Amino acid sequence: MTVKVAINGYGTIGKRVADAVAAQDDMRVVGVAKRRPTYEVRTALAKGYPFYTVTEENRADFKKRGLEVAGLLPEMIEAADIVVDCTPEDVGAENKPLYAKAGRPVIYQGGEEAEVAEASFNAAANYSEAWGKRAVRVVSCNTTGLCRTLFPLYRELGIEDVFAVMVRRAVDPQDAKKGPVNAITPALKVPTHHGPDVRTVIHDLPIQTMAVVVPSTLMHLHAVAVRLKKDVTAKDVLALWERTPRVRLVDGGEEVKSTSHVMELARELGRPRSDMYEIVVWRDGTSVSGRRLYYYQAVHQESDVVPENVDAIRSMLKSEDDGRKSIARTDKAMGIPAPRA
């Protein structure tokens, strides 16, 4: 059976989820919805996605530009088995009644409050928590990044505590309006919300975070300090991550020294939209002294959550009960290499 997926919101995340869903052999895109007739609509139509608008006014704007509209948002929801809400922060919560009315299960993104859904989700950490749920939230790009590398440490080695500083890219690459141009802005409310957000997935992880925004568009970069419960070496930790899906190790000695090189690597890999779905950890930036582990990781905020959305669909619709198998299936379809066995 092919699951019919609708995507509400065709921005940074929505357009990627659409393509990721389209790449799976057990799912198809029955529609995408968007308000404004931008250049991205043209390329989406060329891919064959039926386009829905939110209002009749939107529909008229689309028609003026010769862009075909399949219908309005409620019609799209009706046509779907599940909806992935990829609207901007806090708009997802506003859409809730719409999905409820149609009786469709829905996936929200990490910009929403955890309360919007029955469970928060990261495929490797808590796949089964989404099992059969009607509303699930895929956690944010930063939280996804922290879960990916911390969960295997937590499960295999035990974690005493974590302190992470998130150095956040200011805006996504296409944005030409928001800044800062030349400033570093701390998130003054400390510890930041990222710690509690990780705990919506790994419920008892003692983690504290701080964050700053910097004038870059490419990736977030995390500096993470972990106190482990066991003595290990850096080599052990790296080996553990090599066996972890959606984590990629890179090497400053091969000139991957900056987020710009990580993005260039994604281009070289021939990824769609030059995306890096994996959380990228530097081998030579990982250090263990006693039980203290220090590492840097780069998070591609535009794309790391995309495969998680696909897995969430399978868990919610009970189409695959083994999270590992869902991850492997998603990743194969998306060209993400399997971890070392």
Added chain:
Amino acid sequence: MTVKVAINGYGTIGKRVADAVAAQDDMRVVGVAKRRPTYEVRTALAKGYPFYTVTEENRADFKKRGLEVAGLLPEMIEAADIVVDCTPEDVGAENKPLYAKAGRPVIYQGGEEAEVAEASFNAAANYSEAWGKRAVRVVSCNTTGLCRTLFPLYRELGIEDVFAVMVRRAVDPQDAKKGPVNAITPALKVPTHHGPDVRTVIHDLPIQTMAVVVPSTLMHLHAVAVRLKKDVTAKDVLALWERTPRVRLVDGGEEVKSTSHVMELARELGRPRSDMYEIVVWRDGTSVSGRRLYYYQAVHQESDVVPENVDAIRSMLKSEDDGRKSIARTDKAMGIPAPRA
């Protein structure tokens, strides 16, 4: 017959030329050469390109990282029908004796002085000038950009004079070392060399230029003022460009308002490395008043010259005598849409 192409230098241009050559059905890559064992070597080897190094020392560095080396640079040149030199600025000229010794025809890039070659080249403007030549220079990204949009005006309408200001991106996206971070730097020697450089292709074009460098990595942006010899409308000019290969018209009304949106468009188009081979001109940024034409164009410095290299090969090796046909063939293989007939 399949032309055997070797690429010396596997940086921004070299790696793209390799892929573009590999995509043609009348050419193949017999080798690429590079000094340092960076992450880009891994992805290149995965594509099946034989890797050559420059020195034995380089070869040892590659081996240390487990990267297979096919041989040294002179062996690669020997194995090829033609070499595309994609080494850094001014290194091409130093390599000249090497190519001469092996008796191989060679294409240089625009970072070299015009004197390095027998002709400078832009496929649409002077394809036949490279015919049978042993050394040809594909002009720089900026000059290519100016030739693309000015040549049809020059041929169809006549040009009284041109003044262009190039707002140059500071570095390519992967660069993490060079700046400026927050400054605008004028090219003090005015008029800049770009005018004379355009005249290496369109020999009698009266064009003057100035240039500044700005803290952006994505694209160059040109502001161009042309005095035409005929009365036309903006619509006429836009229609002319629609019939011109490798020129793409975009629309601010569809939210393509900045170089960042142009790059995002390239991602949406599914281009390899998210490249925009075409020179991008804004419909709603093009204005004619009397015989004066004003327009903006965006130049993707990493990729616009790449298809030109492919055409130069065909002209030099006399494998296709019609420039238009070579352009069409190159573009089809690279996924660049054909102009309106």
Added chain:
Amino acid sequence: MTVKVAINGYGTIGKRVADAVAAQDDMRVVGVAKRRPTYEVRTALAKGYPFYTVTEENRADFKKRGLEVAGLLPEMIEAADIVVDCTPEDVGAENKPLYAKAGRPVIYQGGEEAEVAEASFNAAANYSEAWGKRAVRVVSCNTTGLCRTLFPLYRELGIEDVFAVMVRRAVDPQDAKKGPVNAITPALKVPTHHGPDVRTVIHDLPIQTMAVVVPSTLMHLHAVAVRLKKDVTAKDVLALWERTPRVRLVDGGEEVKSTSHVMELARELGRPRSDMYEIVVWRDGTSVSGRRLYYYQAVHQESDVVPENVDAIRSMLKSEDDGRKSIARTDKAMGIPAPRA
């Protein structure tokens, strides 16, 4: 007699106009007005400027932070001989009835439409046009920059036509919210409004302009091409600018190569707020060939219009009938060197 000046708006321009007025021996600041209790209020109070707020609510906000409020905006206007409106773009026009009601003459800034006032103003170009007027607009930073260097050429040599491309800083240095972070944005409506704006001051100057926004905060940079009516040398033009007030020549050979160096020069000169009131022209970026003149100029958008506001006060209130004398007086008080005699 000391002129009582009130400044409505204490942002980038307002705070500088306040200090410039305070530095003159024929003027004093009777009040500054601002809505929000930011850190800048503390430093302003320390300078002894009476602070007025716009609403009672504002006043309460100030009080909560322990910041003294002298009264509300209408009281400040009442207390003044003249008001300098330094509110954000388009707010000035909204304030017009307020000033009219109090019967106070007013100076607007260049963000307002020319129609807001009886005359647009640049001290060197049309000092006498503001004579006795009740509402005058000091033109914008870019227009001021163009007037400063073009007017002497226009008067002494005659100008056939001008084409200028403005490479605009995106935001002022303190801004941490607006971008772009990494993009170049053309002003699509071409020719841009700057040409007509220059003509509000130099009424018959044939000038066309284009503009782009870039991710820098420091200064605008103009690339200007002028066709003169007389044969001259670059040396003649530079000598003319040396005799022009508020124009500063710099030299790339002394390492002033970028807007960042110009700003550093302002720091070295010990200027308040490290401001550069003069329009900065590069000696070695100025070139003449035939009657064509090319030059670059850097415009400090935060401060170049500030001395113009002071002169406008004198012209409007008829306290000095010789523009040159007013300029000299203003500049001496502000530490701007006199031009070569």
Added chain:
Amino acid sequence: MTVKVAINGYGTIGKRVADAVAAQDDMRVVGVAKRRPTYEVRTALAKGYPFYTVTEENRADFKKRGLEVAGLLPEMIEAADIVVDCTPEDVGAENKPLYAKAGRPVIYQGGEEAEVAEASFNAAANYSEAWGKRAVRVVSCNTTGLCRTLFPLYRELGIEDVFAVMVRRAVDPQDAKKGPVNAITPALKVPTHHGPDVRTVIHDLPIQTMAVVVPSTLMHLHAVAVRLKKDVTAKDVLALWERTPRVRLVDGGEEVKSTSHVMELARELGRPRSDMYEIVVWRDGTSVSGRRLYYYQAVHQESDVVPENVDAIRSMLKSEDDGRKSIARTDKAMGIPAPRA
């Protein structure tokens, strides 16, 4: 007695040390030395500093530009009671024989290895360690920043351990050549050297650090997590810093939200070169939970070490035995407000 101070190197730090020394009533500048005849030489000569060059060739270059030279470097050293070496990183160590030969005491900057000197120095933390020494190193801007806020915590409350992530500005504001333009670069060798460097001053402080470089020019920003030995409140900690010299508390609620606002505040304060000598800590970015303290601080890399150099002179030359008194004297002369008593 007035101490005769020579400054070798007239770059970012050197020019500020010169002005800070000149502002003291117990010191005077007998010379500054620099290799290249840049614009900064002109403004320095205007301040009356005798200029020395390193080579005869330099001297000739200066003369060509009409810049007066007082002599060569060894003559300057001879004329001084003490030399402050402000040459670029690692050049200081090379200069060591020069100072030894002349038998002059010398202060090095934090770019040098600790071994270059007999002691590393921060006025508040270890003033007496420089007492009578012949070679002292003022620690780097980042280390100075960490010492300023950590030392009072260490002395008054006791510190269990510290983890700090330094988000470093890429280059100083005047630099127009170095980047990154759009990337975040981690310092891969972790923990970074900053921890051991702090221990050259606070010898037994358990501190680990990581660092990233970001595309900004204004200030470094530190995110610091401290485990204290005593239970305190955030209010206690803030009160402690209020009594600490060269620490300034700011408030996001008054719109100081980013490093750009901190720099704007320095402009409003009328500081020379718009410098912020104090380490800036956000009141509302400081949080205590149990014995864990989290705070952000901004470090003005161009200027925070400058007053430290002045104090080091007094300690080395035994002209003031009370560090607190030296700090107060230095700060009064430089316009830095005294801490709360």
